Amino acid sequence: MNLQAIYHKPKSNFCYAYNENVIHIRLRAEKGDIKKVFLVYGDKYNWNEKQELVMKLTCSDDLYDYFTIEVTPKSKRLAYYFKIEGDNETFYFTEWGLINDINEKEVYLHFFQYPYLNKEDIHIVPEWVKDTVFYQIFPERFFNGDTSNDPDKLTKWGELPTSDSFYGGDLKGIINKLDYLEELGINGIYLTPIFEAPTNHKYDTKDYFKVDSHFGDLEILKELVSKCHERGIKVILDAVFNHCGYFFEPFQDVIKRGEKSPYYDWFHIHKWPIETNPPSYDTFAFTYYMPKLNTANPEVRDYLLKVARYWIDEADIDGWRLDVSDEVSHAFWREFRRVVKEAKEDAYIIGELWLDAYPWLKGDQFDAVMNYPLMRALLQYFAYENISNNQFKELINKIIMRNTMQVNEVMFNLIESHDTSRFLTECNKNVKKLMMAATFLFTYIGTPCIYYGTEIGMEGGYDPDCRRPMEWDKRAWNLELFNYYKKLIKIRKQNKVLRRGSFEWINDLEEIIGFIRKYEEEKVFVLINNYNFDKKVTLKIDGKYIDVLTGEIF
Template identity: 30%
Template sequence: MPDRAAYNSRDSRCKSPYGAVPSGTKVQLTLRPLRAEGFSRATMSARFEFRDDATVTLNMPWSGLDGARDLFTCTLDTGDYVGLVWYSFGLERLDGKGRKMFGPYQLTVYDGGEVVPEWFGEGTTYQIFPDRFRRTRVPDPQGMVGGRWVHTAWQEEPEFRPDKNGEIRNRDFFGGDLKGVMEKLDYLQGLGVETLYFCPIFEAAENHRYGTADYRNIDPMLGTEEDFIQLCAMAHQRGMRVMLDGVFNHTGYVSRYFNGDGFYPTPGACQSEDSPYRSWFNFIHWPDQYESWWGIYSLPAVNEHDPSYRNFIFGGQDSVVRRWLRAGADGWRLDVADELPDDFVRGIHEAARAEKPDAVIIGEVWEDGSTKVAYGVRRRHIMGRHCDGLMNYPFRNAVLSYLKGGDAADFVNAMETLRENYPRFAYYSAMNSLGTHDTARILTLLGAEEGCEHQSKEWRSNYRLGPDQRRRAKELLKLGAALMFAFPGSPTVYYGDEAGMEGFEDPFNRRTFPWGREDSELMGWFSRLGHLRKQSPALRQGDIHYRVGKGPVLAFTRTHGEETVLAVFNTGSEEATLRLRENEEAQLLLGSARFHTEPEGPLLTLQPRTGSLLQIVPVPEEEEE
């Protein structure tokens, strides 16, 4: 086991400043071996990965004693470098016979030359799958792209069976529309929502609309451009922002650009080599063999290096990115950001900021975004001037593991690894969620028995939690939601999770919102969390400090200025206790934790499978007479 007391990158005695640093920072590094080990010489070696692995070796002179430990210190100057640095240490004894190595450790050096807007990470985000949220009428699909059909009843089950050709085509629609969202803005405001994140809203053949047919046209089943402008204006009047889904890695086979089925009157890339869109796609053999996303023929991949495509998406004054920001959007979430070249992402970022200085770009990344490698290239997602934040699937994975009986220590370690690796702007602008359109419903995951993934899709379509399963799942969901709302980054609610929706994978996680059949207990809980988040500077911007992370018990504080909020959680099946500091009292904001004053000091009692948020109030010291 490594001697973490000799070097711990999260300890200010060993490394300062903490975590990721802007370029130009001089980082002080200190080794602290036991004096009894007899080390007399220390060196530090730093490899600058984004500078062709150039390596710098520095001597670490002896700098004093700290109790029983020698101190060896050096300063690493990051200069104008932006990227990852991997640094290691070596210790030698005077006789040269003993050597000890530490590392490598990661240092993220980012471009700190711009101010990243803070609005996204501070407030609650609500993710809307447009076809399934709210409809104001049963639409007529005649004349629309894709050969769609519409469910007459809102409560029907989404179609999941293959068609006669064995394909799952996603052409069944329910007719959710933008006017339906407008009707429910007061509802969303009542949840404390500050950002509306829409899955794609542009014209497309499939109900998920991730195979874009026309980037310049709102899907007619959703409404018109005027409807979108009105929705944005109404949202802004309520203090909400609007984020769109940018699907720029691929288009639809059925699209104005590829035009695989000939729906559009002008020739697409697969119809004519003279098409203005021909260079957008990579044909292996024109016109029937081409690169596509994950080999799915209906999603032909675009060539993001093509000048005309780049100009269309972000280069021109009327580019897609700028056009919809002008219409009222406030930011973009980039679908499959790993599959977009870094300079393409940077171009989107520059265009967005040029059009709207406080526009935000969030990337879809499923792993630690600081070390992500895609197609053999280390990505620059959060090195500055690319993505302002990422979808935080590592957070979701860590929360799920904890809720299902995992050790709170694992959650703390996973999140502290991210906090250490991420620039502060990226950590605080993360999109934290318990569920999305790409994952099973959180309530189902928390309540269903093991082995359901081996059942047939027909079985999973009919599955619902039993009363005892649902009760337990709701307890854990309330705990998980409180954890999400108390954590740095934007708490993101997938539509209907607050209403108690269930369902396994797509399309069962994309059922219609159960208007009139919501779970009132969960609705009330999410609403209270949303308003606490909106009102508390500590929850919006505060630093995080862990107090306990062991077994089923997790506790941390968020502090901003004079305000400190304590978040406490117990996933166990038995009552747990947490001792506060002697000069503290706790006022309950949300939950069921009980505060007691005892001779040994203040104590919190945590009920099984609960989470609570409390205001920490310092107790004034008594003046001596």
């Protein structure tokens, strides 16, 4: 047995409270190495009534098998160890490691524990997110609904963007296109920043309390949100709290007054007078016009928390997406969560995070992150075709095991965004590939998000090319794709099993992949033939089934 491969940690993604009663336990071991694992568990103050359960081999990645189980400790206290059977040997696995014999009297000093399931420590995620299909809008590029607030120099709608282009898109434009969005079927909108800022992307905030005048004003934002709410559409805004813009008043005050400015400690100033090339202050990504905010300063924290609360209270938004969230302190995000959830209990908090985001997803900070790791797997498999069916499954399993199940269930899943090239471009305009990736996205665990225009076949390389103005000329749309997206959204909305169901790979499908989602009495089988396998694959299933794409009944 590969003893070094065996891993478990309480109070981590390997042992966490799923809800008020249930604790999820995972154990990792070398792939194929272990025949059987038992969880032996009980209350440390009443160990005599211990119980023993067989754990299930739930999934595997390239190196490991993952065994899982859920337990419901009667007294909310859980002490436990694992009994691990290999081919010719049995080990007991406790906090102190692997041993040949267990001393049950050492429960206090020896066993793994989830000492008490306290309600406040449970990561409760917003339930509505599971029922939502998001649509990401880059407001400057969606639709120009009010030409009176246009910037001076407009690039013609339809031309390719540069970093500095302005097209005149605004909030009124989104309001005008709500019929379109409702027809598409989405019921959540995520807007990239809309607050006063000089650039087209507005990630360089000048005024956190003001809607950018080229986009509209508070009243129009309110109108947008309330009209969305009337249609059952939730609205998420973008919180850019890692850094502000160069023209943010407190930063301008520091430029002018240096240490005499009351805002001097709002930033990380290395030298004054301020220099911009290279910046004499901490910035986002060495970008001089994005000075990093100093969240170690309580005044800065208070200010940003006020912003977070203001837009919920004023405009009734339903959550925040957090820009560059990994570079802001955990301490700040904990306060942020408290304030936001106080303002709106079921607000959705999504971090921008490209990494294994578990340190931010333990329940005290975010509800989910933009699932870039999933995007990467979908690109490798569907677009680049540089991983096998099995490797894809292993990657997905690895991503699932990184986080708790409640987080996976509300993960913000995407295949492209304003920060990546378009998926269709990455797969050389092969629409079938995009349709397969979308099929996966809409039938997998978590909440899908469509980046504006994906659904009609918009292309584009990396920023600024991925931020082209929305194509409104239907003659230029890929209607097959558009109708397929509409269908996927409809199927997801009609089948709770796709929004709430468990996830399990189907084995022995030869050269295609497939998985089952189960919820109560319902099951959905999803089959994807990514590598043009041209033989017949037989799937044995009992009962009556409907092909949700064609409506055919079996």
